Amino acid sequence: MTSSLAAIPDRGHPAGDSQRQQTSTPTNQSAKGKEQAKSSRTGNPSSGGNDRQPVFDTDSLNEQSPLLSPSSGSGEDDGFIRAQALDNGEDEHQATKSVWYLILLTISIGGLQIAWSVEMSNGSPYLLSLGLSKSLMALVWIAGPLSGTLVQPYVGMLSDNCRLSWGKRKPFMLGGAAATIISLMFLAWTKDIVGGFFGVFGADPESAFVKNSIIVIAVLWVYILDFAINTVQAAIRAFIVDCAPSHQQEVANAMASRFVGIGNIAGYLAGYTDLPSVLWFLGDTQFKDLCAIASIALGVTVVATCIFIRERDPRLEGPPIKDKPGVLAFFNKIFTSIQRLPPQTRKVCEVQFCAWIGFFPMLFYTSSYIGEIYAEPYLEANPNMTPEELDRLYEDATREGTFALLIFAITSLATNVFLPFFIAPTYTTQPGSAVVSPDEGGPSSLKDYDEEKSWLDYLVIPGFTLRRAWMLAQILFTCSMLCTVFVRTVTAATVLIGLVGITWALTLWAPWAIISAEISRRDEERRQQRAQRMLSPTRGMDGYNSDEARELESGEDAEAADQAGVILGIHNMAIAAPQIIATLLSSVIFQIFQKPRGEPGDHSIAIVLALGGITVLISAFFIHRIRDDPDVPADIMSAVEDGDAPSRPGTARSRTRSHEQLPRASLERATLVRNKSFGGMEY
Numbered sequence: 175m176t177s178s179l180a181a182i183p184d185r186g187h188p189a190g191d192s193q194r195q196q197t198s199t200p201t202n203q204s205a206k207g208k209e210q211a212k213s214s215r216t217g218n219p220s221s222g223g224n225d226r227q228p229v230f231d232t233d234s235l236n237e238q239s240p241l242l243s244p245s246s247g248s249g250e251d252d253g254f255i256r257a258q259a260l261d262n263g264e265d266e267h268q269a270t271k272s273v274w275y276l277i278l279l280t281i282s283i284g285g286l287q288i289a290w291s292v293e294m295s296n297g298s299p300y301l302l303s304l305g306l307s308k309s310l311m312a313l314v315w316i317a318g319p320l321s322g323t324l325v326q327p328y329v330g331m332l333s334d335n336c337r338l339s340w341g342k343r344k345p346f347m348l349g350g351a352a353a354t355i356i357s358l359m360f361l362a363w364t365k366d367i368v369g370g371f372f373g374v375f376g377a378d379p380e381s382a383f384v385k386n387s388i389i390v391i392a393v394l395w396v397y398i399l400d401f402a403i404n405t406v407q408a409a410i411r412a413f414i415v416d417c418a419p420s421h422q423q424e425v426a427n428a429m430a431s432r433f434v435g436i437g438n439i440a441g442y443l444a445g446y447t448d449l450p451s452v453l454w455f456l457g458d459t460q461f462k463d464l465c466a467i468a469s470i471a472l473g474v475t476v477v478a479t480c481i482f483i484r485e486r487d488p489r490l491e492g493p494p495i496k497d498k499p500g501v502l503a504f505f506n507k508i509f510t511s512i513q514r515l516p517p518q519t520r521k522v523c524e525v526q527f528c529a530w531i532g533f534f535p536m537l538f539y540t541s542s543y544i545g546e547i548y549a550e551p552y553l554e555a556n557p558n559m560t561p562e563e564l565d566r567l568y569e570d571a572t573r574e575g576t577f578a579l580l581i582f583a584i585t586s587l588a589t590n591v592f593l594p595f596f597i598a599p600t601y602t603t604q605p606g607s608a609v610v611s612p613d614e615g616g617p618s619s620l621k622d623y624d625e626e627k628s629w630l631d632y633l634v635i636p637g638f639t640l641r642r643a644w645m646l647a648q649i650l651f652t653c654s655m656l657c658t659v660f661v662r663t664v665t666a667a668t669v670l671i672g673l674v675g676i677t678w679a680l681t682l683w684a685p686w687a688i689i690s691a692e693i694s695r696r697d698e699e700r701r702q703q704r705a706q707r708m709l710s711p712t713r714g715m716d717g718y719n720s721d722e723a724r725e726l727e728s729g730e731d732a733e734a735a736d737q738a739g740v741i742l743g744i745h746n747m748a749i750a751a752p753q754i755i756a757t758l759l760s761s762v763i764f765q766i767f768q769k770p771r772g773e774p775g776d777h778s779i780a781i782v783l784a785l786g787g788i789t790v791l792i793s794a795f796f797i798h799r800i801r802d803d804p805d806v807p808a809d810i811m812s813a814v815e816d817g818d819a820p821s822r823p824g825t826a827r828s829r830t831r832s833h834e835q836l837p838r839a840s841l842e843r844a845t846l847v848r849n850k851s852f853g854g855m856e857y
């Protein structure tokens with residue numbers, strides 16, 4: 175396999191291509207990249223003697239390239255602007271971004287996570303306090319997986335086809351955030367609003383009718399909230415893919431996972447604090463204050479991301495695919511998109527599908543599991559506790575369980591913060607600074623790179639790729655979950671749950687990094703192909719021979735393009751749908767093994783957790799089947815994996831060689847690029 179890939183020549187620089195004229199000049203790529211970076215720092219618009227070379231102002235958060243800005247506004251100009259933008263063979267969106275850019279790009283997912291954690295940790299107790307019965311709680315729990323399965327692919331599809339000037343994803347981020355904030359507010363104030371409304375007509379707020387109305391409306395708001403949160407989540411994930419360059423997808427998604435971790439812990443800590451005594455002006459109950467904090471965090475972070483990070487203007491991408499309206503057409507589209515998933519993405523989805531059958535019980539039943547262990551000796555010692563004594567015991571037990579979840583969240587965040595420094599990067603180069611071996615005019619020694627190396631670069635463990643780390647983390651999860659059946663002390667159980675925080679950290683990072691890198695890379699290839707088409711001498715000013723050709727080709731282009739929104743939506747289906755399966759399976763197991771409340775010896779949760787651990791082991795096997803060298807174009811990789819490697823090496827470019835085949839200089843430079851992003855050094 176390796177040899178067939180080694181022979182793949184440089185697809186990005188075909189002979190006779192004007193791009194080649196730029197990239198194959200005696201000035202090697204790395205030097206050129208450095209010069210661009212330097213000129214962007216100094217503000218010197220030197221572009222290697224080419225007037226049309228864009229200046230990559232990588233320090234600038236808001237990429238204000240006049241080449242990409244549709245300032246003239248008219249649709250007729252778009253083709254010309256696009257031709258200009260692509261004519262120079264460079265894409266400013268692929269320029270390496272600073273750590274501040276990555277922070278602003280991903281911070282909104284942290285704001286969103288606070289909303290998630292408030293709902294997850296406090297939603298159930300709040301609904302129970304309104305009088306909802308425990309048996310009906312399942313109706314509420316299913317809202318999350320259901321909305322994740324349906325909403326994310328739908329929002330992905332809509333946003334892929336959105337052609338508003340301010341971007342494809344921002345309308346959904348802002349609209350979804352507004353809907354989330356409204357839902358949080360209504361949910362927290364349901365009792366006041368509904369009680370007040372019926373009070374106007376003279377209804378007694380303590381009557382069964384008013385109480386039931388409050389419960390029904392609160393559950394309705396939980397559904398609306400889950401649909402709104404999933405809208406924002408879908409849009410933010412696709413926004414990250416769109417706005418981070420291909421070679422920084424791993425870094426950008428690592429940053430996103432850190433914000434998810436921070437958001438989780440912030441949500442937890444807020445839950446622990448007695449908020450009404452401190453933030454009385456936000457609301458008179460804990461839940462009202464939590465919802466207000468989550469709303470502020472979400473609003474501020476989403477607006478910050480939208481202000482500082484600029485999307486490509488989607489109008490420059492040509493007309494959207496004309497999807498048929500209707501539910502059937504939507505499912506048809508999803509079905510077709512599943513069949514056309516890029517190969518790495520397909521494998522990640524298989525992993526996620528198995529893994530989330532196991533993750534769901536871990537996320538939802540951990541506190542009860544720890545609680546059962548805590549309560550067991552007390553129940554054995556005193557088998558005849560009164561209901562009040564039992565309530566008190568289970569309250570203490572829940573506190574122990576919540577503490578374990580806090581340890582889980584801290585381990586997870588610590589892993590997200592520190593692990594990336596040890597991971598060997600799988601994305602090798604920055605586009606536009608292609609892998610160039612010494613005989614292709616590349617550096618003959620590592621001297622250039624050594625000058626820039628910092629101590630962080632020495633932390634990287636060779637061969638410890640993100641994929642391998644992810645696989646090991648799944649195996650760790652399996653071992654920990656199998657141990658839950660044997661563990662009998664709260665401390666040991668807390669250690670097990672703390673350990674799976676490592677798995678959770680990688681779950682929040684690795685799948686998105688792999689998928690995003692693949693989508694972004696394929697998108698970049700498509701853009702370059704289109705740029706070449708634009709430069710064809712037989713083309714008109716806008717790159718097309720005629721109106722019909724423009725329409726036909728842009729339609730085909732859109733069909734052929736990977737649609738980040740739909741793909742990420744399908745990936746989320748692979749996360750959310752198994753949660754529904756897990757809910758059903760675990761309820762069967764509970765039916766068989768559960769003991770009545772207050773009776774010792776109930777190990778039903780541990781059985782569910784252990785079985786979940788086995789499904790995660792299957793997912794580890796699927797990760798084993800994913801390749802570490804995603805730089806190889808996906809179509810070729812899939813052909814190679816299918817034992818059908820192209821015998822005529824005519825399509826790939828040199829920067830797409832496999833991980834093992836790359837010159838050491840390229841890997842070192844990739845590490846440098848990545849570590850600088852992590853460490854906060856500016857470009």
Ligand SMILES: OC[C@H]1O[C@H](O[C@H]2O[C@H](CO)[C@@H](O)[C@H](O)[C@H]2O)[C@H](O)[C@@H](O)[C@@H]1O
Pocket residue numbers: 287290291317318319320321322323326400404434682746749750753
């Ligand atoms: O993927 C990270 C997120 O995982 C959970 O969300 C997933 O499950 C939700 C239902 O439980 C579903 O609505 C969502 O679409 C899925 O992505 C978790 O609840 C989030 O906190 C976490 O960020």
